[in-house]
Amino acid sequence: MALQVPTADRPSEVISINILTHNCWGLKFISKYRKERLSEIGNRLAAYTPQLDIVGLQECWTYDDYLSIRESTRSILPYGKFYHSGIFGGGLAILSRWPIRESSMHRYSLNGRPQAFFRGDWFVGKGVACAKIQLPDGVNVEVFNTHLHAPYEKEPNDSYICHRTAQAWEIARLMRAASDRGSLVVGLGDFNMVPLSFAHVLVESRAGIQDVWRIVKPASSIGASIDPPETERRKRMNEEKTPNVDTSLQEHGHTCDSVLNTWRWDKAEQKQLAKGHDREVLATDADPKAKRLDYIFFNGIGKGWKVADVxxxxTERHPTLRCSLSDHFAVHATVERSSTRTTIPARVEAHAALNDTDSRHASLEVADFSDRDFDKAISAQQTQGRVGQDFYKDILRMVETYKLRERRQRRNGLLHFVGTAFTSIGCFVAVWWSPRNYVAFILILLSTFGIMSGTLSGLIGGLFVGTELRALAEFEWEVRNALYLAGGPSLDDRSFQMKDWYD
Structure with missing residues (x-):
């Protein structure tokens, strides 16, 4: 629980805030033991030490699960908001010790594709859950809780990387605006990115916030130990090739794909666990696939606040089911008012200045440190404060590649519609001369299903892709403007015409 120090000027000054973020994995009809696990998550939040002040939940899809958690935590977190969005909801909720003065749900303009129904990102309406919380001493805290688009392939070949980058840009813009208003900014969520990846650098540099884990432990991992960039980092830092479970949690903050998490075991091991045959995981066991995808960002460092703990x-299991509470672990951070105003170390500022002229290390996968002083790039670099022109040029190249793909998809969809329309007409004409009833039935069936699929392709190509291209155009303009402000070429509306997006 946040400590309070009575003073004449501020009778209830809050000197610390305990923050937690957790992806609950609460998919209705899909997540196993959903109700039991989320109910237990509520119990653990209520009994958590130290008492929590702000909690952000992701993948809490059903209102009943939210109410269950609220009922368990009401005594310590009396205020809460469940955020509604999309066809099946946004899966986001914010709990608070203090009153929520304002709230809003900002839906991402780019969020998957409707034809990828088996992934569901487009249907759930992902976005940013925003809440303004006023502390007893009058300080405004603006909380931004999100769950970015999942990477279904390895970057940079992930076909959704443009969507995730645009989402990172949007939440960074929201957090920057809150910071400009003078609020304390807390960014929470499952960002589906690894530290110092392209999206990670974008969020920090554009929002003016810092990853609290890297503030405390700047030499922590930049991905799973089996990933080449992390393998290179360990080699240059003279660390063991693969961290064990204890190191993975304590030093690197890995929240996903840990060998300690029962939902990451193979199916045979999970079946054995369901039958009561547990598997012992030791703190010394290797944890090669674990990585950090869940984050807490904060803008108060150097402004009278510090990170006391993260x-x-x-990580514990359900008491009776013996499974992990979710397929992700949570992240907890304590931020405190500092007695003296802190500043970012000079060596970090020097490295940030270096980024103004060369930010190519923020590649479309993870940072590439092969051509620079590794100790300076990792140990000294707590956060990425600024980026240069090359960073924005990388985004523009990504947008251009994706734009060409979507224009091709749009043409194919419209051609499919036209082709099936003519095919359907041809089938109906052929029915007149059909020699047998079963032939006529086949022709009608072919015509019906053909025109149905063609209409769907036409609607997606003509309506959805058009909407997506316009959202991309807005995103591209913002990036070009940022490039101009960073010293790049000036904006020219004559060279940026919407007709170029559809030709």
Whole structure:
């Protein structure tokens, strides 16, 4: 629980805030033991030490699960908001010790494709859950809780990387605006990115916030130990090739794909666990696939606040089912008012200045440190404060590649519609001369299903892709403007015409 120090000027000054973020994995009809696990998550949040002040939940899809958690935590987190969005909801909720003065749900303009129904990102309406919380001493805290688009392939070949980058840009813009209003900014969520990846650098540099884990442990991992960039980092830092479970949690903050998490075991091991045959995982066991995808960002460092503690939380199992509470672990951070105003170390500022002229290390996968002083790039670099022109040029190249793909998809969809329309007409004409009833039935069936699929392709190509291209145009303009402000070429509306997006 946040400590309070009575003073004449501020009778209830808050000197610390305990923050937690957790992806609950609460998919209705899909997530196993959903109700039991989320109910237990509520119990653990209520009994958590130290008492929590602000909690951000992701993948809490059903209102009943939210109410269950609220009922368990009401005594310590009396205020809460469940955010509604999309066809099946946004899966986001914010709990608070203090009153929520304002709230809003900002839906991402780019969020998957409707034809990828088996992934569901487009249907759930992902976005940013925003809440303004006023502390007893009058300080405004603006909380931004999100769950970015999942990477279904390895970057940079991930076909959704443009969507995730645009989402990172949008939440960074929201957090920057809150910071400009003078609020304390807390960014929470499952960002589906690894530290120092392209999206990670974008969020920090554009929002003016810092990853609290890297503030405390700047030499922590930049991905799973089996990934080449992380393998190179360990080699240059003279670390063991693969971290064990204890190191993975304590030093690197890995919240996903840990060998400690029962939902990451193979199917045979999960079946054995369901039958009561547990598997012992030791703190010394290797943890090669674990990585950090869940984050807490904060803008108060150097402004009278400091990070007192940060750790991975809720790693324990369900007391009776013996499964992990979720397929992700939680992240907990304590931020405190500092007695003296802190500043970012000079060596970090020097490295940030270096980024103004060369930010190519923020590649479309993870940072590439092969051509620079590794100790300076990792150990000294707590956060990425600024980026240069090359960073924005990388985004523009990504947008251009994706734009060409979507224009091709749009043409194919419209051609499919036209082709099936003519085919359907041809089938109906052929029915007149059909020699047998079963032939006529086949022709009608072919015509019906053909025109149905063609209409769907036409609607997606003509309506959805058009909407997506316009959202991309807005995103591209913002990036070009940022490039101009960073010293790049000036904006020219004559060279940026919407007709170029459809030709």
């Amino acid at each position: 750790k991975v939380a809720l």
